[in-house]
Amino acid sequence: MVDAVTYRRLGHWAVFLSLVVLTIFLQLMPLHLGRDDIPAPDLISQICFVWVLRRPEYIPVWLIALAGFCADILLMGPPGLGAIALIVGTEFLRRRSYVVSEQPFVVEWALVAAVLLGTTLFQWFAMAALAAPHPPLGEALVPLAVTVVTYPFVMVFNAYGLGIRQASPAEKDAEARI
Template identity: 30%
Template sequence: MANTSPARIWTMRLAFPALALLVMFFHLLPLETEPRFWAPPDLLMLLAMAWSLRRPDFVPALSIGLVMLLADLLFQRPPGLLALLTVLGCGFLKARAAPHRESTFASEWLAVALTVTGISTLNRLVLVLFGVQQAPLGLTVIQAVMTIAAYPLAVWASQSILGVRKLSPAEAETLVSRR
């Protein structure tokens, strides 16, 4: 059973940026000196989406936006674009979180897959529109596919290690009534 106490909510709200900073740290470590022919999944986006669907109260939009903006700056991406698209995507998923409480994991995964595809497509289109140099299309597609494929692992890690589980209808009712 998930804990809906204010202390637990604030602890997890602080755990999200801390975990994101850890992911960014390991992403920036120079472990390989040669360019790769594949792109790894976007773990920050996966973490934000998994938590947005399972416990929307743990990841406010401001937290997601600031984490993704910092990632844009550190990873030398156009500042704010992917942050905005991720906040919008997570907001879309949060709006669908209540219907997914009763649905299967496959429908949740499909919603995330469509959102990741939409974010990748919109990001690519905006960059093309403004003439920004970007990675080859193949790498963008590989990263989107890897991100979608890694979603079950992100959910498993969030659930088993961090305890981020879906709210039961009773817990959701308790959380809503407290606001």
């Protein structure tokens, strides 16, 4: 029989994958919801970063890799490049999640912005080095700015809509005993 911890873990994985699938589905829909000059934010990165910073134990690296690779394939990006950048960014944040949890939100936001900048530059330089078609650097940074500006909204949705909040000291102690 499966214990409650395993059920809870599988439930979090299902919610995370549902968010990723819904995000990819909405990006593939031929909807025109906004202006043409403002790109959509990278919601998959935002969701991964919020979950990894709030509850790093909820999503393992293989689940992030699966989400990133599926997004690369379905959204017609370079296969694996976005997934690698997402893995590096989330693992960087995962290692700092306990330090960030004790800081104000502005510190978290700045750290996420720096990681997003790093992953964007990594992808741009990798595509440039491989002579793959890529936009000029200035155009590649516009979606980054939109993603950074909308990060607090994604964090609020995950925290208050889905209950993905930072663990209290009592919850951390209980999880350490399991």
